[in-house]
Amino acid sequence: MSPPPHDATRFIVVGGSIAGLCVAYTLRQARHHVVVLDKRDERVESHAGIRVPPNMTRLLETLPGMAALLKEHGTECNGMTMMEETSNIIAQMPFLDETMADLGCKFYMMPYDILINYLLDLCRESGVHLRFNTEVTSVIVAPGQWPAVVTIRGERIEGDLLIGADGRASLVQETLAQQQQDDEDDDSDTESTISEKDSSAGVSEIVGASYSIKLSALQNDPELSQLARSHEFMVWGGPHVLVTGHKCGRELYIVSVLRVSGTGPADIDSDWRPNAPFPDAKLFSQFEPRIKRLIKAASVCHQTIQRIPDVRRITHGPTRLVTIGDAAHTITMHATHNSSIAVEDGFALGRVFSHLTAREQIPYLLRGYREVRLQRSMTTEASELGAFIVITLPHGPARDMRNQQFGFSLGGPDDMSDEMLAMTWATYLVQFNYDANEAVDEWWLMAKFNMQHYTNTNGNGRSDLH
Numbered sequence: 001m002s003p004p005p006h007d008a009t010r011f012i013v014v015g016g017s018i019a020g021l022c023v024a025y026t027l028r029q030a031r032h033h034v035v036v037l038d039k040r041d042e043r044v045e046s047h048a049g050i051r052v053p054p055n056m057t058r059l060l061e062t063l064p065g066m067a068a069l070l071k072e073h074g075t076e077c078n079g080m081t082m083m084e085e086t087s088n089i090i091a092q093m094p095f096l097d098e099t100m101a102d103l104g105c106k107f108y109m110m111p112y113d114i115l116i117n118y119l120l121d122l123c124r125e126s127g128v129h130l131r132f133n134t135e136v137t138s139v140i141v142a143p144g145q146w147p148a149v150v151t152i153r154g155e156r157i158e159g160d161l162l163i164g165a166d167g168r169a170s171l172v173q174e175t176l177a178q179q180q181q182d183d184e185d186d187d188s189d190t191e192s193t194i195s196e197k198d199s200s201a202g203v204s205e206i207v208g209a210s211y212s213i214k215l216s217a218l219q220n221d222p223e224l225s226q227l228a229r230s231h232e233f234m235v236w237g238g239p240h241v242l243v244t245g246h247k248c249g250r251e252l253y254i255v256s257v258l259r260v261s262g263t264g265p266a267d268i269d270s271d272w273r274p275n276a277p278f279p280d281a282k283l284f285s286q287f288e289p290r291i292k293r294l295i296k297a298a299s300v301c302h303q304t305i306q307r308i309p310d311v312r313r314i315t316h317g318p319t320r321l322v323t324i325g326d327a328a329h330t331i332t333m334h335a336t337h338n339s340s341i342a343v344e345d346g347f348a349l350g351r352v353f354s355h356l357t358a359r360e361q362i363p364y365l366l367r368g369y370r371e372v373r374l375q376r377s378m379t380t381e382a383s384e385l386g387a388f389i390v391i392t393l394p395h396g397p398a399r400d401m402r403n404q405q406f407g408f409s410l411g412g413p414d415d416m417s418d419e420m421l422a423m424t425w426a427t428y429l430v431q432f433n434y435d436a437n438e439a440v441d442e443w444w445l446m447a448k449f450n451m452q453h454y455t456n457t458n459g460n461g462r463s464d465l466h
C-alpha cells in the first residue's frame with residue numbers, strides 16, 4: 001500500500017457535533033492532522049438542551065475553560081424525582097453533596113448550542129481543519145487502500161483513518177456494516193461479530209421528541225414557575241411513554257417524551273432543525289395537566305427516531321473505519337447518556353491514537369479502541385433501555401411491585417440505611433463514576449508491549465508521523 005500524498009497521518013472526521021469535535025480536539029492535541037467535514041452551517045441554533053452527567057463532566061473539564069463554561073451556562077442538577085403519569089411520586093433520589101464530592105464531578109443540564117460553539121472554538125484554535133456546508137455523499141473503501149470520502153461538490157478527500165461521527169443516520173456506519181458483512185468469514189473479526197450481537201430487550205425503534213420552553217413563558221403559571229425554579233430532573237412514567245422535564249441554563253425548560261414503537265413516521269428531524277412539526281397531542285392524554293400546559297408553552301420541538309441494529313459494529317481494521325457517538329450505538333436520546341457516551345467515545349479514540357507512531361499500527365489501535373469501548377456503550381444502551389421499560393410499565397401487578405420497591409426512597413436520605421442508599425445509587429454510580437481516559441490507560445498498560453511486536457511484524461516500525 002502506498003502512503004497517502006501527504007507527510008503526516010490524516011484523520012477524516014465526518015460530523016462536527018459532540019462526538020466529532022471531541023475526537024478532533026483530542027487527536028489534534030496528539031499533534032495529528034485532523035479535518036472535520038459537516039453538512040450543516042457552522043453556527044448552531046438548536047434551542048435545545050443536553051444532559052451532562054458526571055462521567056461526561058469529568059472529561060469535558062479537562063478542556064481549557066470548560067469548567068467555567070458549565071458552571072456559568074449550565075444548570076446543576078441536584079436530584080431526580082420519579083412520578084406516575086398522574087404526578088403520584090414513586091421515588092426520589094437526591095444527589096447528595098457527599099456522593100457528588102466522591103464522584104468529583106457534577107451533573108449539569110446544558111444548552112446544546114453553547115457547548116457545541118465552545119468546542120468549535122477550541123478545535124479551531126488548536127488547528128483542527130473545520131469545513132462546514134460540506135456534506136459527504138459517499139465513502140470509498142477497499143482493503144489495502146486508504147479510505148476516502150466524496151463531498152457533495154465532488155471533491156475527493158483521502159486520509160489514513162476515517163471516523164464516522166455522523167449521527168444516527170450515519171453513512172460511515174452503513175459502509176462499515178457492509179464491509180463487515182463482506183468479510184464475515186475473516187477470522188480476526190469473527191469474535192467481534194459475536195460479541196456485538198445484542199437483543200436490546202426486543203426493542204427495535206425508539207421515538208423521541210424534545211420540547212424547548214422559554215422560562216419566561218412559564219412565569220405566570222404558579223405550578224409551572226415552581227418547576228422552572230427547581231434544579232431537579234423530573235421523570236413521569238405512563239404506560240410505554242416516558243416524559244422528563246428539567247431546567248436547562250438561564251433561559252430554557254426542556255421537556256422530552258420517549259416511547260418505543262415498532263411503527264412510526266420517517267425520521268423527520270435528523271438534522272435538528274428548529275421547526276419540526278410537533279407530535280400528536282394524543283400522546284399526552286394520559287399525563288397530568290402540568291405536562292399538557294408545558295407542551296402548550298413550547299416554542300421549539302425536535303423529533304427523533306433511533307433504529308436499533310441487530311448487530312453492532314464500530315470498527316473495521318482492513319479499511320480503517322471507525323464510528324463513534326450516535327453513529328456507533330443507540331443510546332436513548334433525550335435520556336441521560338446519549339451525549340455522555342459520544343464524548344467518552346471521542347476522548348477514548350483520541351487517547352488510543354495518541355499512541356500512534358506508525359501508520360501500520362492503525363488496525364491494531366482500532367482493535368484496542370473496540371476492546372475499550374464496545375462493552376461500555378452496549379452496557380449503557382441496555383441499562384438506559386432497561387430503565388425506560390421499568391419506568392413505563394403499564395398498570396398491573398408488575399407496576400405495583402415496582403412502586404413498592406421504589407417506595408423506600410421516599411423516606412429521604414436520613415431515614416435510609418447505608419445499604420438502601422447504596423442500592424438506590426448502584427446503577428447510577430457505576431455509570432457516573434466511569435473515566436474513559438482511565439479505561440484507555442488501563443488497556444494501554446499491556447497493549448503497548450503487544451503493539452511493539454505488532455509493528456515489527458506488520459510494518460517497518462518507523463516513527464514516521466510527527
Ligand SMILES: Cc1cc2nc3c(=O)[nH]c(=O)nc-3n(C[C@H](O)[C@H](O)[C@H](O)COP(=O)(O)OP(=O)(O)OC[C@H]3O[C@@H](n4cnc5c(N)ncnc54)[C@H](O)[C@@H]3O)c2cc1C
Pocket residue numbers: 014015016017018019020037038039040044046047048049050051112134135136137165166167168169170171210271272324325326327333334335338339340342
Ligand atoms: C444541531 C444539533 C443539535 C442537537 N441538539 C440536541 C439537544 O439539544 N439535545 C439532545 O439530547 N441532543 C441533541 N442533539 C443530538 C446529540 O448531539 C446526540 O444525540 C449526541 O450528543 C451524540 O452526538 P453525535 O456527535 O454522535 O451525533 P450528532 O449530534 O447527531 O451529530 C452528527 C453530525 O454529523 C453531521 N452529518 C451527518 N451526516 C453527514 C454527512 N453525510 N456529511 C457531513 N456531515 C454529516 C450532522 O450535521 C451532525 O452535525 C443535537 C444534534 C445536532 C446535530
